[in-house]
Each structure stands twice: as C-alpha cells, then as structure tokens.
Amino acid sequence: MGKGKATIHDISNALGIDSSTVSRALNDSPRVSKKTKKRILDKANELGYLRNSLASNLRTNKTQTIAVVLPRVSRHFFATVIAGIEETAYEAGYNVIICQSLDNLKREKKIMNTLISNRVDGIMISIAMETTSYEHFEAYRDLEKPIVFFDRPCALKDCYNIKIDNFQASYNATEHLISKGCRHIVHLSGSQDIELYRQRKKGYIEALIKHGIEVNPNYIFESNLSEQDGIASAKKILELNTIDGIYSANDTSAISAIQYLKSQNIKIPEDIAVVGFNNDPISAVIDPSLTTINQPAFQMGKIASTLLLDQINNEFSSTKIVSKVLDSELIIRNSSKRI
Amino acid sequence: MGKGKATIHDISNALGIDSSTVSRALNDSPRVSKKTKKRILDKANELGYLRNSLASNLRTNKTQTIAVVLPRVSRHFFATVIAGIEETAYEAGYNVIICQSLDNLKREKKIMNTLISNRVDGIMISIAMETTSYEHFEAYRDLEKPIVFFDRPCALKDCYNIKIDNFQASYNATEHLISKGCRHIVHLSGSQDIELYRQRKKGYIEALIKHGIEVNPNYIFESNLSEQDGIASAKKILELNTIDGIYSANDTSAISAIQYLKSQNIKIPEDIAVVGFNNDPISAVIDPSLTTINQPAFQMGKIASTLLLDQINNEFSSTKIVSKVLDSELIIRNSSKRI
C-alpha cells in the first residue's frame, strides 16, 4: 500500500476503532473524545491518508463547490467579479470553479452539462451573447439547486438577477459629454438583442432629448464592439467630419477607435471627447483625460455569491429580493472644456 | 419524484432492464443492442435523468478534470495560457478548473488540498512567488497523478517544467536598446529568490558586458514590480538624470513608470527607450513605439496540457521530456533611433 492510498478503513483497522468514528474524528465532530481524535489523526498522518471528497460528496449530495460561468476571465470586469465572489465563498468554506463560455452558446451548454453532472451546489452566471434559450438552465434547476444571473440578466421567470443600472449610467455619460459642449455625439452600440445594450442606447437617447439635441440615427453605430468594429467606427466618424463626442457602450471598441483617431492626429479629448465603460484598466491608462464609467464589479461578485450561498443554506429563502440593480460611477479625470 | 432526481435504477425499474445494462447503454457501450439503447435513452429523457458524475468518479477513480493553478487570471499572460490549455483539454474531453493562488503560499496550499481531495486527474501550476517549499505538491504526487509546472519552474526533482528562455529574451531586449544607442540602461528587476528574475537580470548583464558597457549596480532596481514600485523607479531614474533606456522584467511596473515619466514631460522612446515583457495587451497600447517581449503563452498552455494528458493516459510515459524551454519574440514597432 503506497502513500496517499489509505482510506478511513485502513485507519480503522490499524487502530481497532470503527470507521464511522474515524470519519467523525476526521471531520472534527464534537462527539469524539480528544484522545481518540488525536490517535486517529496521528495514524492518518502516518499512513499518508488523503481525504476523498468524491465519496463524501456522493454520500451527502453536496460538493461545497459553486461555479461562476462567464464569457472570459481576461476581461477586467469579470476578473474583478471573480475576486468578489471568491472572497465571500472562501470565507464560507466553499470552493469556486470558473468556467469560460467565450460568449459561445454551445460551449455554455456543455459547461452547464458538466456542472449538472458534477452536482455543484450553485451557479452564478453571466450568460453568453448568443444565448436566447434557457433549457440548459432549467435542467440545473430541476436538481433544486440555485442559479444567480449577474450583469447580463436572464429572462426566465423567478430567477435572481443582479445588474447595473445601464440606463442611468448611459444617461449620465451622455449628459457629461453634453455639459462639456459636445453636440454631435456618436454612440457605439452593441446588439439590440441584448437588454444591456438596449438600456445603454436608451440612456444615450434620453439624455439627448432632455437637452434638446436632435437624435440622429446616423450617429448610432451598432456592431459587435470588437477591436475591428472600433476602427471601422473611427473611420466613419472621420468621414462624418462633424463629430465632437463619442459615447461607447463598451471599451474594447472605444479604445481601438481612440488609437485609430490618434494615429490620424485627432486629439482626445480636445477634438473629440470620449466616454466609455471601464471594463479594462486599459481605459484609465490609454489617456489620462478620458472619462470612464466605473462598474461596481467587486461588489457585484460579493452580492452574487452572498445571494447564492443564502439560497444554498436556507431551504426557505427568507429574502424576497429577486433582482438587484447597482449604480455605476462616472470617473472624470481631466476632461477638457470645449465651450 | 421530481425531475432531475432519477437514477439509473429508476430507468432500470421502469423498463424491467437491469441497471448494469442501463449503465452500459448510457455509456454507449457496444455490448448493448441498438434497440434497448434507444428504449433506455428515451426513458432517460422522459424521466429527466441527469448523470451523476460523483458516483461515476468514485467508482472509476477518475474525474476527467484537470486543474490549472496560477497567480491571477486577470494577467493577460495567464489568461492566454488558459486559452491554450482549454483548447487542448476540451478536445480530449477533459474539464479544466482554474484556481487563483494570488501569489499567496497559504492559498496555494489550500488549493492543492482541495484538488487532492477532489482527485483531479492532473495539475498544471505556475507556483506562487512566495512558494519555496514543496510538500503540498508531493502529497498530490503520492496519488500517482501528474503535475506539470509552467512559467515558474519547480526545483523538485523529476518534475516536468515548461518555461521561457528568460536569459535569451533579456539578452535580446538589452541588446536592442544598445543597438538603438542607449548606454545608460536601467533594469527593473524582481526578487532574486525567483529563478525567472535571476535569469532576466543575467541576460541584461551579459548583454552589457558583451557590448563593452560597464555594469552599474545603481542601475539595477530590485522590487516587487508593482505599480508603486514602477513609480518609485521612475522617480529614481529622474534623479539619476543620465538614463536613456529601461529594460523592465515585468510590465506592470514598466507601464506605471512610463506613465509617470510622461507626466513629467519625458518623451518615450525619444528621451528614454523602454523594453518590457508583454504580459498585458496594455503594453502594446500605452505607447505605439514601445518595444515588447512577446511570450508564447498560448503555445505554453498547449504544451502543458498535452504533456499532462500524455502522462494521464500512458502509464509508462514514453516521452523522456522533463523540461521544455520556449523562445520569446521581440516585437519592435516603431522604435526611435537615438544615434
């Protein structure tokens, strides 16, 4: 018998103590005397015993593991959400497993399947851009285990959603540009199939209307907000030759647009002022005078995991909160005055 | 009996077929007739059967899961390594779980414990900065399961290491600065307890010597390479008032140093040329004329997981490769000539 292969029965046999007692001792149950506990722990060390959670999980039907499913860990916003989740979860003694959907529905389904068959105790998910059907989530629900949706809300009934007030954030962002004297503001927008981008567009439009600025449909560019899209947008902006402000619904494309504009000797923010969501620390660095919308990512992670653990541990969820909307913050560094 | 609670026994009972046959059918064994397979699969769907991998894993002592342990997922280098790992692993039908040590030894140990007790089939790890002892890895080895170390090598004997040729990369980086006319080059270096930073420093020194430039100990700043360290370094550089080049062993501090220097009206790279490791896409964006060292992160991920899966699937590892050293690439965009 090599090291690391011993089971509680080996300890039990070696000591003439029943395996159930060994199990209790190893779990630090108060129902075992200090003395036998010590004997058992010593023997466990001696035999190189390594706990097998698989067996324990099977028996208890609990894994002490929760999962986060999100598009990409490399995005700063999501990395920060993870940090918030892990802080809460680790304190509560839960493991966190991280899964990347890459914004791909097929992959998301596959991930859900393995999470289901591995019986994780709960799931926090920011659904893929492509996702419009929800059966794969309902299958998990059939196990009577909780799901919390964050950032990108789910249209399923009775599900927990945590999101940012995108309408208000966009309204504030656009109003900021207006207050700096911008009158021809382009909006880089994402797919209107996605609630989040609909809200961001709505906030932009409302702010214009409120300030008596005509809403020009040619100033709204809908794309996937990739780097390429950002460059394409920048080119269109140069062609228009009237633009003095950009409000971008994400920063990937905002940054590449800025890069391109700069390469064409446009000054940011003197010639064209830019406000964009701050998904990446890059935004803060690319141009010290850039204004960004700071998302409460860490807080969102904490809330998501707290809510999830709550549901895991209380059969009858006392909290009646089904949705939670967080505020964002406009970070104005050194914005130029244009008036 | 609610949905999602059915087991193979429920299918077995409902159909009057033994559970062992059901198990075989569900695993698509060739020893079950097409006809019964179909009956079983249909019934499984009808009952909302969800496979319980916990039971299967316990029985087979395999989890079809491999783990990556690394400091932080938010670092571009590591995020890219993960992408490489996942590509290989998913093709081979393995799940990947991602764990962040946050460069903290205590956390790393805790992670190893849960990976051990959850019996993951293999581990790829980039050890924490603080890690100097290796017992927690040996415990996992006792299970006769493989570990592959990447980027930050492990001093344990007979272990698989995959790393970058840091000496050569640093030599090239420094030589590049020299070729551009720099004669007073500062090196932002990390802890000399870490092999990787020792190698980077060595490459810097060798290049200077080779080109007949005096090695000035005051030009070597050792720090934790944080943002604060970068700013502190920049201040020292300004005080020295002779520096015309910086070779930074990481980019976090390089970027903050550049930011600070720019804020003091120093031109990059006209006044001071900078070369740094490209852990973050930020490096490419911060200054279009910056030269960076591109690390083969994706390739490293692919190699790490291939090597790991190899060991998992061959009891007698045919490959004699124990270490693998990869080359990096110097990305020169638009570097100024200073001569």
Next chain:
DNA sequence: CTGTTAGCGCGTTCAC
C-alpha cells in the same frame, strides 16, 4: 462517546 447497519449512484466483474 463509540459501534452497527445501511446505503449514496454508478460501473465492473462474472455468469448465463
């Protein structure tokens, strides 16, 4: 405080 009994859900022998 400790022992006995009986599984958790699945996969793997063997038989036939």
Next chain:
DNA sequence: GTGAACGCGCTAACAG
C-alpha cells in the same frame, strides 16, 4: 446481449 452481485470511500441514523 443481459442479469446478479459486489464495492468505490464515506456518512447518516440509530443503538448502546
């Protein structure tokens, strides 16, 4: 091709 029986390692329930 299919069935019967056993066990993976651990723990809950009940005794005592």
